[in-house]
Amino acid sequence: KAGVTQTPRYLIKTRGQQVTLSCSPISGHRSVSWYQQTPGQGLQFLFEYFSETQRNKGNFPGRFSGRQFSNSRSEMNVSTLELGDSALYLCASWDSGNTIYFGEGSWLTVV
């Protein structure tokens, strides 16, 4: 069974640009959550989706948004990028048993 797949793995953007990251959950998982990981703040919850609906949202500005499609795939978008948005963005999927599995992440560098 394939794990959580995230694309792209690495990307570099310029301040003010926007970025879209993609996530394909484990087959059969209908829920997806997103996290930001930085050396200073650690792992922080961004938001989660179930059946195309956002269920929970973390304490991040409105520049961070996401969506989920009918096939459970998810995207997150960050607009008007700031240097502080440089981070590893992790997607996780989970099943009804609440076991949460993470992907390898997308490394975003903002210059």
Next chain:
Amino acid sequence: GENVEQHPSTLSVQEGDSAVIKCTYSDSASNYFPWYKQELGKGPQLIIDIRSNVGEKKDQRIAVTLNKTAKHFSLHITETQPEDSAVYFCAASVMSNTGKLIFGQGTTLQVKP
């Protein structure tokens, strides 16, 4: 809000020794406690988890204990090997059926051969 404290931040042991990492959570409603191992350049990998109705769980060289009264849970790794070297994160969830986890700050474990 919910908070998870993790100690120590770094831990160095000799190969074959045991390693213990401790976490404390603030919200007594927390009911799910996973542990993740993260190697350099990779995403967190689930290594073991425990739910609030269980006091202890073991999987080969790894065990987790939970003390709900003290709001404290620990990861125990026995017979450590160099490949156990990584960053370990504890986490807690206050809701059922959710992908929202509150993470500890992480422990960098170094196993010296």
